Amino acid sequence: MTPIEKMNLASHNFxxxxxxxxxYILADPIRVVHSNIYDLAKWTGVSRSAILRFAQKIGYNxxxxxKYDFSRYVHGGSFHTPSENREKTEExxxxxxxxxxxxxxxxxxxxxxxxxxxxxxADRVKIFGLNRTGHSxxxxxxxxxxxxxxxxxxxxxxxxPEIANQGRPGDLHLYFSTQGETPIIFEAxxxxxxxxxxxxxxxxxxxxxxxxxxDLLIQLPTTKAFSSDYFFDLQPINMIFIEIxxxxxGEKLTSK
Numbered sequence: 489m490t491p492i493e494k495m496n497l498a499s500h501n502f503x504x505x506x507x508x509x510x511x512y513i514l515a516d517p518i519r520v521v522h523s524n525i526y527d528l529a530k531w532t533g534v535s536r537s538a539i540l541r542f543a544q545k546i547g548y549n550x551x552x553x554x555k556y557d558f559s560r561y562v563h564g565g566s567f568h569t570p571s572e573n574r575e576k577t578e579e580x581x582x583x584x585x586x587x588x589x590x591x592x593x594x595x596x597x598x599x600x601x602x603x604x605x606x607x608x609x610a611d612r613v614k615i616f617g618l619n620r621t622g623h624s625x626x627x628x629x630x631x632x633x634x635x636x637x638x639x640x641x642x643x644x645x646x647x648x649p650e651i652a653n654q655g656r657p658g659d660l661h662l663y664f665s666t667q668g669e670t671p672i673i674f675e676a677x678x679x680x681x682x683x684x685x686x687x688x689x690x691x692x693x694x695x696x697x698x699x700x701x702x703d704l705l706i707q708l709p710t711t712k713a714f715s716s717d718y719f720f721d722l723q724p725i726n727m728i729f730i731e732i733x734x735x736x737x738g739e740k741l742t743s744k
Contacts, residue, residue: 491558494546496712497695500669501545505534509542513558521559525551583711583720588728590709595729599706604737606686606704608744610660613639616648618673621664624690624726628662631730635738645672652676655685662688666710666722668696677701690729692722 489497495510502510512532513520520528528551529536539551548554607613613632617625622643629641642651649672655661661680665673668691680687681701689702692710699705708729711720 491546491554491561492712493710494548496710497693498546500667500693500695505538506542506545508532508534509539517558517562521555521562523555580720584724587709587711587725591725591728591732594707594709595732599704600733600736603688603704603706603733604740606660606688607637607639607737608740610686611656611658613637613660613662614651614655615639615641615662615664616652616673616676617641617643617664618645618648618670620721620723621666621726624664624723624730627727628730628733631734632737635734635741637737637741648672648676649679652679652685653683655680655683657684659683659685660688661685662690663698664690664726665696665698666692668693668698674698690726692725 492514495513499507499510509528509532512528519531523531525536525539528539532539543549543551543554546554548557615625615628617623622641625641625643629639632639640651642648652661652675661677663673663677663680668689674697677687677689677698678701686704687702688704688706689696689698690706690708691698692708692712694705694707696705706729708725710722710725
C-alpha cells in the first residue's frame, strides 16, 4: 500500500491538525521529501509531536520511516502532480488508468471466487447502494440479468433499512459504500449481521467501522492514491470490479 493510500484510509480519524499536515504533504510532496521533521513542523505551524503522531496514525513507527517510504514513492514516479502542459482529458485518463492498474494489488482471485460461490449458494441476493453507489448496485443487477442470475437492487432511503431487517439466514446482502461512512448503509449492514445474513461490503476504505459487521470485505483502489482532487467519481472503479465478478460468476454458472 502506498503512503498516499495509507493517509487516505486513515483520514476519517484525522484531527484538524492532521489535515493541516496531510494537505501540506499533498500540495508540496517534493519539498516534504527533502525536509526533516523540524522543517515540516515550521512550514505547517504544528508541533513535532503532532507530526510524529500523524506518522504513527497512518501506520508508521515514526516520521523517518514515513519519509523514507514517501521518498521512494515520489521518486518512483507514482505520485501524480497536475501539469499545465497536459490536456485535461489526458490528465484525468491517466489518473483513472493508474487507479485501475492497482486493481490486481487490491482484488484477489480468492475473494472473487468466494463471493461468486456464495452468490450461487444464496437463497436470495440483495444489492444495496445509495446515491452514486446506487448506480453501481443497479449496474450489478443489470449485469446479473445478462447471465440469468436473479438479484434485487435496493437504492431507496426508506427501503434499505427495511429490506436489510427482513434478511434471513441463507440470504446474501452485498453493499457498495465508497468511504464506508454512510449512516444508513452502516445501520443496514448491522441489521444484516443481526439477521445472520452473509454480508459483503465493497469499499475503498479498508479501515471502515462497517468491517466488523461483514463476512467479506473487498477493498478497491481509489483515485486519491494519485490525486487529491475530490471531483473524481469512483464508480468507474466499481464498474471494473463488477465486470470481473460477472466474468467469474458466469464461468461458474456455465460449468454447473
